[in-house]
Amino acid sequence: MSPSKGKIRVLIAKPGLDGHDRGAKIIARAFRDAGMEVIYTGLRQTPEQIVTAAIQEDVDVIGISILSGAHLYIFPRIIELLKEKGATDMLVIGGGIIPEIDIPKLKQMGVAEIFTPGTLTSNAIEFVKEKLQGK
């Protein structure tokens, strides 16, 4: 039995070529300080690498940080791969420079929530805890 049983497990991932990781690292640390188990992938992960890591680590949440504008390519690819692997129970959330107009499209694809600049980490923590209640 894993010692962390009962803790929410989160994978924070930085896909694409963008290296701006301030947001990813802050949210990783905030989730950890909120009592979650956090794994950070590091930079420049392909959707394939992210999904493989998420399954290997058996996480409850995948948090994607993306600032480059490639979100309309990255998110659908991750969701598609999760479906292929039968891991659709994982909560996929995202943060970064994402225009409002794209958010409904992303949610329709299956992204649970998008946190745009200015989001308080406490809001993201609350959201995750609420969604995973009873888990």
Added chain:
Amino acid sequence: MNDRIKKEKERWKNKMVDSAVKRHLERKELFTTVSGKPIKDLYTPADIPEIDYLKKLSFPGMYPFTRGIKATMYRGRLWTMRQFSGFATAEESNRRYRLLLERGQTGLSVAFDLPTLMGYDSDHLLAIGEVGKCGVAVDSLQDMETLFDGIPLGKVTTSMTINAPAAILLAMYIAVAEKQGVKPDHIGGTVQNDILKEYIAQKEWIFPPLPSMRIITDMFAYCSKEIPRWNTISISGYHIREAGATAVQELAFTLADGIAYAQAGIDAGLEIDEFAPRLSFFFNSHNDLFEEVAKFRAARRIWAKVMKERFKAKKERSWWLRFHTQTAGCSLTAQQIENNIVRVTIQALAGILGGTQSLHTNSKDEALAVPAEEAATTALRTQQILAYESGVVNTIDPLGGSYFVEKLTDEMEEEAWGYINKIDEMGGMIAAIERGFPQKEIMEAAYRYQQAIEKKEKIIVGVNEFLMEEEEQPPFLMIDSEVERAKQIKKLQALRSKRNNSKVKECLKRLRLAARGKENLMPFILESVKAYAFLGEIVDVLREEFGEYQEPSVF
């Protein structure tokens, strides 16, 4: 005199302040700058008792340049208004550059897309979704020819934000200028070329530190002879600050990077005065006006001292810290975006009061997308209003002599030296980076700042206070990367069938041999570029020879 002031201040405090506080508490127990630096209620001559005017401040254009590097500053020539721009294809970006020049911008600044920054061509698998998104896609000299079509490179100076593949893009620029009939010694501009801050903050690296430093010193040597008006590097605090550093950390890590480059040049056998005059700097300007001004003034004073005393530079130009400023992207909010124009104005003012040589003002929509045309125009107009209407340019270093600003300048300098000495003790910046030292310091500061916002110790208008229901967001500049990628791939394919492929192969082979040896790489890169080798092909050769950097990632 100072003792009397101190005594009188004590009396003022007891008599006036204490009774005022009794009636009404001050709004906070501790007042701090954006960076969390404590600030006193009042500064007097007693705060700067040792100020030796001639030694510490002196006159503009005179050592240690605290008040500015030029004798006349903006009375002689305004700063260069240089708006960073680039998106989609070379054709699109060329149109934007012409528009900005037409509207009074005085220099160009090129933003490349992520695949270009990382040394991948547009047809690479890793480029999917990223082509033309955050900047313009450049795969070959042909794209560069299009990018500067109709722009006279003998008259306009160009800054290129490019780091790991900087040598290649510079070679392309030289080649385009030649085609326009402009000789290399007539072109002017800057390549960012600052790989150390990539390892520290922005993380767009390709090669490990040692070969990266070799490419950079090769460029120092080549440019000092062939393109003497070119700034070979723009040692950047901007990204360090954006990653969450405090003002002092930005100052200290940037100058420590500068020291590392100067030392690398000397170790490569160059004379300090051969290349130091072409080193330039790039700082961030955040909301805290006085803290920023003090930072710029301290930066000049420290660098002059480093150059003169540590590196024994003789030329006055080597002592100058010339810098570009960009307003703080990380300060912009996605909420109530009109407010960002006000933030940018304050930040731009700080850059000007700090004596910047060139300035980029951010657009109000940048927390959400690449600037739309109208937003980019307002950003440029902000600079023009400061330059032509505000009157702040009429006298040099107008904040000089303020008890507060002088004290703050002294403190920033002292704290920065603390960091610089610590990094020296670690064995220099590369060793410090390998230990993760600056990365950790920045991460801690970023987290502290975020917590201060969450606890409302710091108020951000529209984010944690003064919120309101928002109207719909304005239309943004939307770039469909797939469309751009398809266009680029078509161009790549056409060029591949048109160019002399055996010549390309030959050039790349020579480059590989040079990379294995000790020869200066620039001529080999220039030759490859002129043969229309792709950016990715050139980087691949170097990647194979030099390897790739692996980050020790911590949070």
